[in-house]
Amino acid sequence: xxxxVESGGGLVQAGGSLRLSCxxxxxxxxxxxxxxxxxxxxxxREFVAAISRSGGSRSYADSVKGRFTLSxxxxxxxxxxxxxxxxxEDTGVYSCAARLSYRSNDYYTKENDYVYxxxxxxxxxxx
Numbered sequence: 428x429x430x431x432v433e434s435g436g437g438l439v440q441a442g443g444s445l446r447l448s449c450x451x452x453x454x455x456x457x458x459x460x461x462x463x464x465x466x467x468x469x470x471x472r473e474f475v476a477a478i479s480r481s482g483g484s485r486s487y488a489d490s491v492k493g494r495f496t497l498s499x500x501x502x503x504x505x506x507x508x509x510x511x512x513x514x515x516e517d518t519g520v521y522s523c524a525a526r527l528s529y530r531s532n533d534y535y536t537k538e539n540d541y542v543y544x545x546x547x548x549x550x551x552x553x554x
Contacts, residue, residue, distance in 0.1 A: 429452060430452040430543075431451055431524070431525060431544065432449070432450045432546070433449050433545045434548060437551070441515060441553065441554050442513065445513065446508070447508040447550075449463070449523030450505045451505070451525060453504065456499075457501040458528065459480060459525040459527055460477065460478065460527075460533060461478050462476065462523065462525075462534070463497065463523050464521070465517070465521050472522070475521070476488070478497045478499055478534060479533055480531055481531035483531070484532040486536055495508060495511070515553070515554045516552075517552050520548065520549055521550055524545070525541060526540060526543065
């Protein structure tokens with residue numbers, strides 16, 4: 428059972444930045460592909476970003492391309508989501524997710540692709 432714990436959320440003004448962290452309990456973290464999803468108020472959860480187990484492949488939602496960067500540090504069992512130029516539309520609960528990946532450069536963009544989820548961290552962007 429992999430446990431994921433997000434941190435780094437908070438309140439920020441539009442145009443500001445935040446870095447979210449997702450710490451995993453699993454020692455074989457490098458075997459897992461990771462993803463981030465956003466549930467905005469009144470909306471369904473949606474894909475934000477994904478990274479392969481190798482870190483060599485990434486995917487981003489169109490709404491965050493050029494502003495968000497997903498990375499991973501396997502030595503720390505942690506994935507990071509750097510969020511820049513935030514807008515009020517980025518407000519919501521951000522959750523990280525993980526799944527075992529047998530191909531080093533595969534990433535996953537659908538909720539159903541993932542097995543393990545964190546509790547989420549709230550991000551609020553004021554205008």
